[in-house]
Amino acid sequence: MPAAITAENITKLYKRYAFKRQFLTFKSAILKGDLFKALKPEESFAALQNVSFSVEQGEALGIIGNNGSGKSTLLKIIAGITKPTYGKVITHGKISALIELGAGFHPEISGKENIFINGIMLGLSKKEIANKLDEIVRFAELEDFINAPVKTYSSGMFMRLGFSIAVNVNPDLLLIDEVLAVGDEAFGHKCIDKMMEFRRKKKTILLVTHSLPMVEKFCDRAIWLKNGKIQAIGNPKEVTDAYLMDIASQEEKASQQQQIHVLETVKASQETQPQISPEQDKLQPKRWGDRQAEIKEVIMADVNNNPKHVFSSGEPMKIIMKAVAYNKLNDYVFGIGIINSEGITCYGTNTNIEEYEPLEWEGFATIECFIPELNLIEGTYFLDVAVHKQSGYPFDYHHNLYSFKVRSRIKDVGIARLPHEWRFPNNIFKK
Amino acid sequence: MKENLLNLFKHRQLLQTLVVRELKARYRGSILGFFWSFANPLLLLIIYTIVFNYILAQRDPNTNPYSLFLFCGILPWTWFSSSLLQATNSIIDGGILIKKIIFPAEVLPFVSVISNMIHFLLGLPILFIFMIYYMKGLTWNFFYFPIFVLIQLIFTLGLALMLSSLSVHFRDIKDLIANILTLWFFCTPIIYPFSFQVIESSRYFKYILKINPMTYFMLGYQKAFFYGTSPSLKHTIIISIGSIIVFWIGYFIFDRLRDTFVEEV
Numbered sequence: 001m002p003a004a005i006t007a008e009n010i011t012k013l014y015k016r017y018a019f020k021r022q023f024l025t026f027k028s029a030i031l032k033g034d035l036f037k038a039l040k041p042e043e044s045f046a047a048l049q050n051v052s053f054s055v056e057q058g059e060a061l062g063i064i065g066n067n068g069s070g071k072s073t074l075l076k077i078i079a080g081i082t083k084p085t086y087g088k089v090i091t092h093g094k095i096s097a098l099i100e101l102g103a104g105f106h107p108e109i110s111g112k113e114n115i116f117i118n119g120i121m122l123g124l125s126k127k128e129i130a131n132k133l134d135e136i137v138r139f140a141e142l143e144d145f146i147n148a149p150v151k152t153y154s155s156g157m158f159m160r161l162g163f164s165i166a167v168n169v170n171p172d173l174l175l176i177d178e179v180l181a182v183g184d185e186a187f188g189h190k191c192i193d194k195m196m197e198f199r200r201k202k203k204t205i206l207l208v209t210h211s212l213p214m215v216e217k218f219c220d221r222a223i224w225l226k227n228g229k230i231q232a233i234g235n236p237k238e239v240t241d242a243y244l245m246d247i248a249s250q251e252e253k254a255s256q257q258q259q260i261h262v263l264e265t266v267k268a269s270q271e272t273q274p275q276i277s278p279e280q281d282k283l284q285p286k287r288w289g290d291r292q293a294e295i296k297e298v299i300m301a302d303v304n305n306n307p308k309h310v311f312s313s314g315e316p317m318k319i320i321m322k323a324v325a326y327n328k329l330n331d332y333v334f335g336i337g338i339i340n341s342e343g344i345t346c347y348g349t350n351t352n353i354e355e356y357e358p359l360e361w362e363g364f365a366t367i368e369c370f371i372p373e374l375n376l377i378e379g380t381y382f383l384d385v386a387v388h389k390q391s392g393y394p395f396d397y398h399h400n401l402y403s404f405k406v407r408s409r410i411k412d413v414g415i416a417r418l419p420h421e422w423r424f425p426n427n428i429f430k431k
Numbered sequence: 432m433k434e435n436l437l438n439l440f441k442h443r444q445l446l447q448t449l450v451v452r453e454l455k456a457r458y459r460g461s462i463l464g465f466f467w468s469f470a471n472p473l474l475l476l477i478i479y480t481i482v483f484n485y486i487l488a489q490r491d492p493n494t495n496p497y498s499l500f501l502f503c504g505i506l507p508w509t510w511f512s513s514s515l516l517q518a519t520n521s522i523i524d525g526g527i528l529i530k531k532i533i534f535p536a537e538v539l540p541f542v543s544v545i546s547n548m549i550h551f552l553l554g555l556p557i558l559f560i561f562m563i564y565y566m567k568g569l570t571w572n573f574f575y576f577p578i579f580v581l582i583q584l585i586f587t588l589g590l591a592l593m594l595s596s597l598s599v600h601f602r603d604i605k606d607l608i609a610n611i612l613t614l615w616f617f618c619t620p621i622i623y624p625f626s627f628q629v630i631e632s633s634r635y636f637k638y639i640l641k642i643n644p645m646t647y648f649m650l651g652y653q654k655a656f657f658y659g660t661s662p663s664l665k666h667t668i669i670i671s672i673g674s675i676i677v678f679w680i681g682y683f684i685f686d687r688l689r690d691t692f693v694e695e696v
Contacts, residue, residue, distance in 0.1 A: 015694065
């Protein structure tokens with residue numbers, strides 16, 4: 001049995017917009033039928049570079065990657081909508097590409113007439129469509145509206161009809177580009193059921209999606225594309241994990257950059273406006289206090305003191321404050337607060353609440369707050385740190401100056417994750 | 432290229448469906464609906480008749496009754512010019528189809544030309560009514576006209592393929608073509624006969640008319656519908672061969688540019 005899809009060294013170059021060159025290449029375009037060989041490398045952009053893979057019949061392959069990584073281009077090349085600049089693709093079987101649902105619907109004419117037109121565009125014959133008409137209408141849940149012009153449809157109805165036609169084409173090879181996010185929850189389930197049905201019928205499926213759980217649940221293999229190159233291919237769990245780790249490290253970098261930016265901005269605004277009242281804009285980064293004692297540096301880190309801005313839920317976190325007291329102090333309190341993106345304090349504590357007696361302090365000191373398990377839900381958080389008197393009189397208060405992200409595989413809700421475990425004495429669940 | 436032409440035959444059902452869609456959608460929501468296919472040429476005819484009977488009344492006696500003479504030329508010309516105007520934009524307007532689904536691009540200019548041909552054919556009964564009313568042109572030579580419809584179809588398709596594919600790269604064509612068609616209209620014996628005295632007296636005008644392929648189409652229609660004489664065999668053969676060459680060149684250009692549409696549209 002031949003492979004359903006064989007892609008060999010696919011490279012797709014896109015022309016960067018250069019109007020003058022267009023005229024020079026035009027003659028060659030007509031005579032040689034090739035618009036790209038005449039372009040210099042700096043005038044083209046590679047959306048895909050040497051991509052090779054093959055898909056067996058009946059296999060489901062997930063394609064993941066950031067925006068602009070070449071996923072959709074790859075799908076279009078496999079569908080035959082556009083041709084690769086170099087390399088070749090061989091496919092076996094009838095293809096249905098769900099790239100744009102309802103493309104070619106005419107708003108002025110009825111849903112029913114549009115089913116025929118769209119069906120024919122997708123390669124069905126009139127007779128086949130007539131046989132499937134009822135099923136298409138029923139699946140799209142449009143029984144009452146099918147004779148109304150498509151322009152009167154809501155966007156959900158429009159998409160549902162498009163999806164319903166596309167899946168009823170009965171292809172051997174189904175290419176799906178992020179279209180499962182169609183319609184309401186109930187229709188979403190129907191779509192997934194339909195996909196499962198295709199799986200059972202041993203159809204080949206290519207799925208471009210940002211939904212990683214979908215890839216893990218649904219696909220036999222996955223490809224991770226990064227900047228037009230295959231970064232990883234294989235077991236979906238391994239590929240999605242590698243992808244997530246890459247995202248985390250990118251976010252880490254971005255957070256560091258942002259941190260530096262925030263600190264610089266606050267420093268600059270300190271010089272212009274020395275006194276800012278704490279009541280102003282709760283979410284604005286601020287710093288205030290008389291600076292008899294000063295927090296010079298704040299580091300969020302892992303157990304080995306490596307700075308870190310993106311944590312997995314449940315990971316340990318260490319908050320390190322490097323502070324200096326310019327005079328001898330006897331009355332001081334260090335505190336921290338973790339605030340979520342809605343401005344709600346998830347947790348706050350200080351050395352006074354927890355009954356640590358201040359001794360005498362002058363000069364440099366390091367204060368560490370170790371959180372063995374950061375039980376927060378996924379999201380972006382701000383860290384407040386402060387040193388003040390027991391009365392609350394501030395020496396140095398850093399509000400919203402530091403932020404970190406929490407990533408979690410489990411999409412639970414609330415403010416914090418309470419440590420818990422499920423028990424089923426009657427074994428009515430399995431994991 | 433041969434393979435793609437065969438493909439086109441395979442897509443005839445798609446072509447047919449899209450032409451029907453085009454026709455249906457065109458008059459959907461208008462009160463007169465399909466009647467506009469008759470009303471449009473009729474209104475145009477009334478305007479031209481008023482202008483050339485009363486305002487610019489200098490006329491050749493060969494063209495009486497003038498309304499009928501005018502009608503013979505205006506109907507096929509409207510088909511020709513609307514087809515080209517619409518076809519020029521067809522690929523750009525159909526961008527979503529080319530970019531998002533597996534779609535044979537040449538169907539789009541074909542739909543423009545064929546849907547306008549149907550409007551042309553729907554206008555013919557009105558022409559016949561005029562012919563009966565004036566008792567003019569009712570001879571067996573009438574039945575030569577389908578030959579010219581067929582040759583004009585091939586000629587228009589060739590130009591439509593050329594313009595639709597080139598306008599993807601040169602959007603200027605869209606604006607240019609409207610003006611070229613106006614000029615072309617006046618360089619074609621539609622509102623005046625080929626034997627018009629002003630034309631006869633100027634060597635240049637005569638030359639322009641002679642090299643203009645549309646002249647021979649118009650002469651063909653005028654002979655069939657108006658003068659009731661048989662068409663010139665020589666001219667018919669020349670425009671047949673010429674139209675096939677134009678179609679071939681048009682298709683060649685289209686085929687060469689086809690792969691660039693997805694990125695340029």
